[in-house]
Amino acid sequence: MTQTPSTGSKDEPSPGRGLLFTPGFVDAHIHPDKTTWGSGWLSRSPAHTLTDLIGNDLKAQLEFQDSVEDRAFALMSHAVLNGTMAMRAHVDVAPQIGLRNIHGVRAAAERLAPFLDVQVVAFPQFGLLSNPGTLDLMEASLADGADLVGGIDPESVDGDLHGHLDVIYALANKHGRDLDIHLHDVGAEGLAQLRLIAKRTVIEGMQGRVTIGHGFALCDASQPALGFTLDAMAEAGIWMATCALGADPVPDLDLLEKHGVKVAVGSDGVRDAWSPFGTGSMLDRAHLLGYRTGASTDAELERCFRLASSAGAELVGSAAVRSFTGSSSPDRLEFAANSIPELVVDRPAPLRVVRGGGAVTLDG
Numbered sequence: 001m002t003q004t005p006s007t008g009s010k011d012e013p014s015p016g017r018g019l020l021f022t023p024g025f026v027d028a029h030i031h032p033d034k035t036t037w038g039s040g041w042l043s044r045s046p047a048h049t050l051t052d053l054i055g056n057d058l059k060a061q062l063e064f065q066d067s068v069e070d071r072a073f074a075l076m077s078h079a080v081l082n083g084t085m086a087m088r089a090h091v092d093v094a095p096q097i098g099l100r101n102i103h104g105v106r107a108a109a110e111r112l113a114p115f116l117d118v119q120v121v122a123f124p125q126f127g128l129l130s131n132p133g134t135l136d137l138m139e140a141s142l143a144d145g146a147d148l149v150g151g152i153d154p155e156s157v158d159g160d161l162h163g164h165l166d167v168i169y170a171l172a173n174k175h176g177r178d179l180d181i182h183l184h185d186v187g188a189e190g191l192a193q194l195r196l197i198a199k200r201t202v203i204e205g206m207q208g209r210v211t212i213g214h215g216f217a218l219c220d221a222s223q224p225a226l227g228f229t230l231d232a233m234a235e236a237g238i239w240m241a242t243c244a245l246g247a248d249p250v251p252d253l254d255l256l257e258k259h260g261v262k263v264a265v266g267s268d269g270v271r272d273a274w275s276p277f278g279t280g281s282m283l284d285r286a287h288l289l290g291y292r293t294g295a296s297t298d299a300e301l302e303r304c305f306r307l308a309s310s311a312g313a314e315l316v317g318s319a320a321v322r323s324f325t326g327s328s329s330p331d332r333l334e335f336a337a338n339s340i341p342e343l344v345v346d347r348p349a350p351l352r353v354v355r356g357g358g359a360v361t362l363d364g
């Protein structure tokens with residue numbers, strides 16, 4: 001990160017603030033197809049279980065008046081203006097909605113192509129084996145806009161741990177795609193599933209190409225199996241994408257680092273049926289991760305920034321973020337701030353988002 005005095009341009013920072021140059025952000029886990037961003041307020045029904053939330057989600061999606069493309073574009077363009085340069089979008093695939101979410105998010109991504117790299121995960125939100133027809137649609141989506149194969153709680157949501165893993169690994173291998181699996185299950189059962197996924201990843205030769213979204217079981221330090229589960233994940237090169245959401249558990253970042261498990265950060269759902277919260281800003285997300293994990297030292301706050309930026313860039317392969325070297329980098333963010341720790345706490349909007357040497361504007 002480079003710091004220089006103000007240049008005296010119209011973007012001059014406030015008195016006492018320097019001009020801070022940083023790499024762009026990467027949102028490692030977001031659901032732009034579900035958002036209501038730019039579409040008015042959605043009042044949410046009570047939900048007490050994951051099944052309730054999934055039911056509310058489908059109902060809301062079937063009732064939306066604005067298209068997937070319009071809603072996704074509204075959220076993704078807001079993220080771009082707040083410094084996101086790449087994202088991994090989990091996009092629902094199911095017979096109830098066909099491939100329209102994949103097509104909508106891909107169309108929005110094409111409109112933002114100069115500024116934003118988008119990986120699309122074909123995500124079986126409403127079940128895979130338990131929702132007949134989904135597997136065929138997931139395979140079709142891989143030729144029609146999706147990049148990765150997704151999965152969801154093989155046991156608690158889909159009801160067939162081994163069957164679910166069999167089909168998603170087979171699909172990923174057949175088409176040479178990476179895997180990104182939502183796993184909300186907690187406790188010893190959740191950890192056992194993670195070890196099974198780690199073992200399967202090594203057997204299939206997919207080391208470094210599998211990500212676990214949420215992985216709440218990894219956030220419970222009271223579990224005796226946590227240490228050797230983390231070791232198994234590190235050996236398989238499995239990433240964890242965490243989202244630092246309000247009531248959900250967060251990982252002990254020191255512990256994951258000690259065991260060699262790589263972590264990136266994402267927004268998860270933004271103003272959708274799951275949650276009224278979220279902004280799509282990864283600086284907000286770095287702040288929330290710091291807040292939720294009790295970050296206080298500069299090193300801890302800098303780590304939150306890094307997980308929302310260069311770590312995510314390693315996961316999704318973003319050259320624009322990884323090539324950042326300082327104030328003359330063609331892809332950079334400029335903030336009125338004196339340091340990264342201060343930035344993470346204050347979370348100002350960027351003064352400028354620079355891509356390919358030019359300031360990003362989305363007018364017209």
Ligand SMILES: [Zn+2]
Pocket residue numbers: 029031090182213268269
């Ligand atoms: Zn998710």
